[in-house]
Structure formats: structure tokens, C-alpha cells
Amino acid sequence: MAGVLDSVNQRTQLVGQNRLELLLFRLRGRQRFGINVFKVREVLQCPNLTALPKSNHFIRGVAHIRGQTISVIDLSLAVGGPRIEDVKNSFVIIAEYNRSVQGFLVGSVERIVNMNWEAIMPPPSGSGRYSYLTAVTEIEKELVEILDVEKILNEICPVNTEVNAAILDDGEMKRDLGERIVFIADDSAVARNQVKRALEPLGVQTELAKNGKEALIRLREIAAQDCKHDITERVALLISDVEMPEMDGYTLTAEIKADPKLAPLHVILHTSLSGVFNQAMIEKVGADDFIAKFNPDELATAVKKWVHCD
Structure with a gap:
């Protein structure tokens, strides 16, 4: 032992x-x-x-x-x-x-x-x-x-997914997003739905994937089919867990940043690994932000930040 x-x-x-x-x-x-x-x-x-x-x-x-x-x-x-x-x-x-x-x-x-x-x-x-x-x-x-x-x-102990009313806006997020979606990758169905519920009051449309490999395949499909220039024409932001079967969030982020059509996509790593946050690794793979699970206000604020900065 x-x-x-x-x-x-x-x-x-x-x-x-x-x-x-x-x-x-x-x-x-x-x-x-x-x-x-x-x-x-x-x-x-x-x-x-x-x-x-x-x-x-x-x-x-x-x-x-x-x-x-x-x-x-x-x-x-x-x-x-x-x-x-x-x-x-x-x-x-x-x-x-x-x-x-x-x-x-x-x-x-x-x-x-x-x-x-x-x-x-x-x-x-x-x-x-x-x-x-x-x-x-x-x-x-x-x-x-x-x-x-x-x-x-x-x-x-059920997680609260309700976003503080002060963080919500009057359609500003919806105007910035247009028809674009926020993509969510997480192997836990509970965690995927927590993120989805937190973002719904902001008027965000989402697409979900169960792991990094599935997310990468789908993002490449979207870029090839729906985008003339890069993925941000259809997807505004990726929120990804770190721990996922087949491909983890760090590897997913690195693959995205190495692909010219996916590289402009903002990536938020959203993980329960709050005790071992590694800033050097986040920067190495090119992620834009890191949020420890699960605080709906912090998540919504980060989504607004990266959507508005486009």
C-alpha cells in the first residue's frame, strides 16, 4: 500500500x-x-x-x-x-x-x-x-x-446549473452567435447536460460529443461541409472535458490547433481536475481558457467573453 x-x-x-x-x-x-x-x-x-x-x-x-x-x-x-x-x-x-x-x-x-x-x-x-x-x-x-x-x-448533491440573472443579457449573445453553435465534448452524460442547461438561458445552441475523438471527427466534418474558410463560420466555441476515452481534451486541443481549418476555434477546457491544474500544459496545447467544474456563472461568463471577442 x-x-x-x-x-x-x-x-x-x-x-x-x-x-x-x-x-x-x-x-x-x-x-x-x-x-x-x-x-x-x-x-x-x-x-x-x-x-x-x-x-x-x-x-x-x-x-x-x-x-x-x-x-x-x-x-x-x-x-x-x-x-x-x-x-x-x-x-x-x-x-x-x-x-x-x-x-x-x-x-x-x-x-x-x-x-x-x-x-x-x-x-x-x-x-x-x-x-x-x-x-x-x-x-x-x-x-x-x-x-x-x-x-x-x-x-x-445535485449541481446547480442556474446562471445568475446579472450575467444574462438581452439577446446580445444570440446576436453575436447568429446561427453558430457551441460544441460540448464530455464523456459524462451528466456533465454534458449540466453545461447545456447552463448555456440555454443565454440563447446558445449546442452540439454534444461523448469524447475527444468523436468531437474531432465531427468538427472536421462541419468544417469540410459547411465552412468556406474555417470552423468559426459554424462553431463559435468548443467546451471540452480533459479526461475522455479514446482521446483526452489536451490531445483534442492540440489536434485542433494543428489543423488550419480548425485552429481559429476558441477552446475552453472544462474539467473536474481542479486540484492539478497545469497552466504550462494548457498553454502548450493552445487552449484559450480553463475552468474547473462546475460553476455555471463562471462558465457562462467565459462563454460570453470568447464569443464576444470574435
């Missing part, structure tokens, strides 16, 4: 190479799951938990860790499985998502594996709208499931 903990803090060099490292863990059975190491602060034996009255039933309690009170979510319960019973012999993954820190109670933690995003695939199409998977991969001939943590957290 000490080796796993030591490794968690040494992974920033992978950013921008379309690579990631997964921390593998199990809940109750043999099925293995993975979480991006960039999301992980530390892994520890489950400490004493204090139950809170009237809390969400997925939350097994709170723990005091390094001067901070952290809610501990039973990840098995949260995805529709049975609760983890042997808490004392279980582990907690302390992770940062969407500007908050939470603990995930898991049965066991295995090791860290180095992966290419191309080996991380979208979940099977038959998994259904209520699936908690955001991606899958194969390691040692076994399927590893990557959970849609944003969906889980949104069910426990």
Missing part, C-alpha cells in the same frame, strides 16, 4: 501525452474498477466514521483527515450494489472532484497502471441510460470499469 500512496503524487508528466494512470480497486466482488490517479489525493485504511443524521444513505459517515472533515461515500451502494459491510478492513480513496474533496469507501485497492487513452473505450451501447459507467478498458484480459463519478456525486 505504501508504494501505491507514494506513486499517487508523481504523475503529472503524463499530461498532454494522451496517457493516464488508473488506480485499480474492487468494491465487493471480483469486478475491478479504475479511477484516474490525478483525482486521488491519498488512499488509506478506513478510519473511524461518524454517522450524520438525515444524510444521504450513500454516505456512510464523515471522517476527520488531516484537519479536514470529509464525507465518505459507499461506492458500492452508490452504483446500486450492496453496502460494504467490513468497513474496518476496507479502504477510503480521498479524491477531488468539481472543487470538493470526498472519500470513496471501497473493498480493496490494488495498484496503479499506466494506460493510453486510446485503450479506454466508451461503455457498451447496451449498458442503458442508468449505467454508472463512463468508460471501460481491458487489463490482463479482464474488463475494468471506470465509473461516472460526476453522475454519482450529482445524485447525492
